[in-house]
Amino acid sequence: MKNIIEIKKVLKQFKVLKRKTGLKSSFTNFFSRDYKIIKAVNNVSLTIKEGEFVGVIGPNGAGKSTLIKILTGVLTPSSGTVKVLNYIPYKQRKEYTKNIGVVFGQRTQLWWDLPVKDTFELFKYIYKIPEEKFKNNLNRFVDVLDIDKYLDTPTRKLSLGERMRCDLVASLLHEPKIVFLDEPTIGLDVEAKFRIREFLKEVNANGTTIILTTHDMSDIEELCPRIVIIDKGKKIYDGLVDNVKKKFRKQRILVIDFFEEIDESKLKWKGIKTIKKEGDRVTLIIDTTKTTASDVIKKILSKWPIYDITVEEPEIEEVIRKIYKKGFNVS
Numbered sequence: 001m002k003n004i005i006e007i008k009k010v011l012k013q014f015k016v017l018k019r020k021t022g023l024k025s026s027f028t029n030f031f032s033r034d035y036k037i038i039k040a041v042n043n044v045s046l047t048i049k050e051g052e053f054v055g056v057i058g059p060n061g062a063g064k065s066t067l068i069k070i071l072t073g074v075l076t077p078s079s080g081t082v083k084v085l086n087y088i089p090y091k092q093r094k095e096y097t098k099n100i101g102v103v104f105g106q107r108t109q110l111w112w113d114l115p116v117k118d119t120f121e122l123f124k125y126i127y128k129i130p131e132e133k134f135k136n137n138l139n140r141f142v143d144v145l146d147i148d149k150y151l152d153t154p155t156r157k158l159s160l161g162e163r164m165r166c167d168l169v170a171s172l173l174h175e176p177k178i179v180f181l182d183e184p185t186i187g188l189d190v191e192a193k194f195r196i197r198e199f200l201k202e203v204n205a206n207g208t209t210i211i212l213t214t215h216d217m218s219d220i221e222e223l224c225p226r227i228v229i230i231d232k233g234k235k236i237y238d239g240l241v242d243n244v245k246k247k248f249r250k251q252r253i254l255v256i257d258f259f260e261e262i263d264e265s266k267l268k269w270k271g272i273k274t275i276k277k278e279g280d281r282v283t284l285i286i287d288t289t290k291t292t293a294s295d296v297i298k299k300i301l302s303k304w305p306i307y308d309i310t311v312e313e314p315e316i317e318e319v320i321r322k323i324y325k326k327g328f329n330v331s
């Protein structure tokens with residue numbers, strides 16, 4: 001598959017006022033121009049191939065939204081090169097935006113006072129979507145996202161989850177090649193998240209490239225094989241979610257249901273960190289730098305009859321929290 005997004009050494013600086021507190025100092029600030037420069041996106045290079053579903057994650061203020069704004073042509077980078085679908089987004093914004101879809105979860109693109117379906121009609125006009133294509137897409141999207149009942153409601157009367165689903169539809173009616181979604185699941189309930197995820201899976205399976213930012217690690221686990229982690233404007237990881245997990249996978253949790261209660265002191269083997277017994281169920285935490293889950297299982301099976309056994313990996317949330325706190329290079 002060919003590269004659909006190519007950015008090289010992208011830098012975005014903002015000039016911000018140095019904060020001083022108090023009314024008097026806010027005047028001084030105004031006149032003294034006591035500015036500092038922050039690098040919201042700092043030397044980021046990235047390539048994305050057609051058809052990928054990439055998750056962009058990172059702590060608050062990391063630079064994710066700024067990066068999305070650069071990719072969608074809303075912001076001009078301070079330096080570096082940006083090429084998406086052979087366009088330079090910030091230079092050829094008008095032509096370019098016909099080929100992409102954008103949803104900023106924090107802000108709607110629907111007309112506030114218009115019934116939702118009228119906004120859709122406007123998009124049909126703006127993007128010159130042929131009637132047939134428009135109808136087909138709208139019917140399909142309305143169905144999958146279950147928004148039939150809101151079509152006549154003005155946007156301002158919709159709940160967050162209802163509005164977000166309508167925003168997604170609006171961003172996809174013209175069948176863009178790439179969709180940029182900046183926190184599309186923020187503040188949504190379980191059902192709305194589920195619907196949106198199923199919808200996005202379908203859209204991606206039909207060939208649309210999707211770039212998604214989120215703070216919800218279940219979005220990532222469900223949708224994005226590849227993640228880019230941004231921290232303080234810098235790209236600190238770019239690769240498979242699975243590899244992130246593997247790198248930090250130093251412990252495993254084994255839950256074993258024995259046929260009958262056993263003497264747990266007989267489990268004190270190398271690499272077994274803790275043993276917890278509740279009746280005939282034993283939970284072991286093992287250190288995988290010293291042993292492996294499969295070795296432990298083999299040994300157990302050779303000694304006792306067992307009823308069931310499960311192996312759990314560390315939660316992705318925990319792994320990501322560790323990376324945000326200590327960086328990717330520590331383990």
Ligand SMILES: Nc1ncnc2c1ncn2[C@@H]1O[C@H](COP(=O)(O)OP(=O)(O)OP(=O)(O)O)[C@@H](O)[C@H]1O
Nearest residue numbers: 014015016040058059060061062063064065066067
């Ligand atoms: N227009 C602007 N002017 C000045 N500073 C800005 C501007 N936009 C963003 N910033 C700063 O740039 C940094 C990155 O912001 P950005 O919104 O890209 O972060 P984010 O990763 O999207 O965070 P969040 O997870 O909270 O959405 C922050 O320090 C923010 O304060």
Ligand SMILES: [Mg+2]
Nearest residue numbers: 064065066182
């Ligand atoms: Mg953001």
